[in-house]
């Protein structure tokens with residue numbers, strides 16, 4: 585990438601110098617049609633056609649269209665929390681998590697993304713492009729994480745005062761470990777909320793990486809306040825992130 589850019593930069597500077605130094609009344613100026621047809625019509629037509637073909641051919645790889653989906657996760661954004669619901673084969677919810685997302689490594693995951701209040705945007709920079717979370721609409725995005733290791737997701741659409749803190753931790757787990765992770769957060773299992781909050785398997789490596797301690801503190805307060813009305817797994821997850829984060833990082837290639 586760097587050398588391509590450097591070559592183009594050198595070429596442009598070379599042409600500029602040539603234009604400045606060549607003097608007047610040259611042949612190109614005497615026959616401007618050639619310049620217009622070649623540089624103004626042919627060159628852009630060929631370049632844009634080549635880019636169109638390349639983009640069309642590779643877009644399937646980027647969007648995951650045509651690939652078999654191994655897992656479906658519903659994503660619900662609301663100010664200023666991410667809720668994840670992991671679906672089983674029949675479309676039922678088998679597990680849930682809040683502000684923490686776990687993905688099976690090497691498997692294609694389809695996200696069905698929506699919002700309950702304002703427009704948010706679902707974005708995991710290390711995995712792919714962002715897509716809006718719109719109220720009243722479900723947008724689909726397919727991503728596959730091929731490398732283990734903690735990463736971070738972030739709301740990418742300004743959605744209010746806490747927008748900058750609307751992030752979530754992403755863990756890429758081996759499929760077996762992913763199943764265990766889901767089992768610990770399964771819907772309807774007795775005491776599942778406590779177990780999820782207790783953190784045998786910590787879902788929030790990003791918290792240990794530092795830099796977002798404000799976000800953690802805020803989420804913690806909010807989660808603590810929300811406990812009366814219902815379980816909020818994020819509370820416990822946020823707390824004990826450090827040790828697990830180190831483990832996950834050292835395991836990353």
Ligand SMILES: [Cu+2]
Pocket residue numbers: 661664703704705739740741742743747750
């Ligand atoms: Cu948001």
